[in-house]
Amino acid sequence: MISQNETDIEQLLESLKLSLPLVQRLFPIDVMFALADKEKFIYYLPGTELDIRVQEGMPVPPSGGIRKALETGEEVSANIPKEIYGWPFKSSSIPIHGEGGEITGVFTIGISLSNQETLSYAANTLATTSEEISMTSEEIAGTATDLANTVSELKVLGQKVVEELHKTDEILEFITKVADNSNLLGLNAAIEAAHAAEHGRGFGIVAQEIRKMSVSSAASAKEIAGILERIKMNITRMDATLLDCLGQSERQAAATEEITASMQQLAASAVEIEKIARLI
Known part of the structure; x- marks a missing residue:
């Protein structure tokens, strides 16, 4: 509340005309000032961009913060949206009281909220983007973990295949022995067939075929x-590759977890930025 004799309004007006331009320059954000008596505006200092297009002598609007301050004798503050004057700002109207307590006028200051609006928008965008990146990172981390599990399963299967292949060594060794024995048997049969001369001709043919079969079996084995x-x-090479893939998958999962944690911190910072923006 400002106490002022009605006759001293002119003196206050002259003082404001001298001081407010200097005060305006001290503000780090755009501000405007207005002074009105009970009926009309008697002084107006627009901001650099913030301008409600008031002129001295214009009547006080029948509604709004200035009229309410005149009627109630109390300070009235309100946030004015961008849609009304083209710039969002906070308006504070302080009634001026005479020595007898009567209201003689209203002093109004308008503080631009453009920076706050920009900061709030940036904070909301940052929070949304951080949340989206965090969700994507969590999905990537989950996929990397699944991939690591799959690679581990493939590695186990590869080891089992190698174990099964080792078992075939015994089978091949048996086939080789059978081929060798068959070859020896065919050779002995051929010798006996030669001893039997004409009577062993058929037996010799069988012995020859046995030797051919044994040689073919040995070659196939x-x-x-x-x-x-x-x-x-x-x-073995596949096993080494899978092992490398497993390591990469684990590193990828760890990296995405770190990204998720960083995005969560960034989202928390965005919330703090939003709170700071609302302090104006």
Whole structure:
């Protein structure tokens, strides 16, 4: 509340005309000032951008903060949206009282909320973006974890395949022995067939076929052994690759968890920025 004799309004007006431009320059944000008596505006200092287009001599509006301050004798504050004058601002109207307590006028200050609006918008955008990135990071982390689990399962399966391939060594060794024995048997049969001369001709043919079969079996067993050896080598390489993939997946999961934590901190900071913006 400002106490002022009605006859001293002119003196107050002259003082404000001298001081308010200086005061305005001290504000870090855009401000405007207005002084009105009970009926009309008698002084108006617009801001750099903030301007409600008031002129001295214009009547006080029948509604609004200035009229309410004149009627109630109390300070009236309100946030004026951008849609009304083109700039959002906070208006505070302080009634001026004479020595007898009567209201002789109203002093009004308007403080631009453009920075607050921009800051609030940026904070909301930051919070939303942080939340989206955090959700995406959590999905990536979950996928990386699933991938790591899958790679681990493949690694176990690869080890089992190698174990099963080792069992085939015994089978191939048995086939090789059978081939060798068949070859020896065919050779002995051929010798006996030669001793029997004409009577052993049919037996000799059988012995020859047995030797051919044994040689073919031995060659096939050797070829199969080579194939299985190459399979073992490829599985060993695959196992090393899977191990590397497992390490990368684990690092990716850890990295995305760190990103998620950082985004959560960023979102918390955005909330604090929003609170600061509302302090104006």
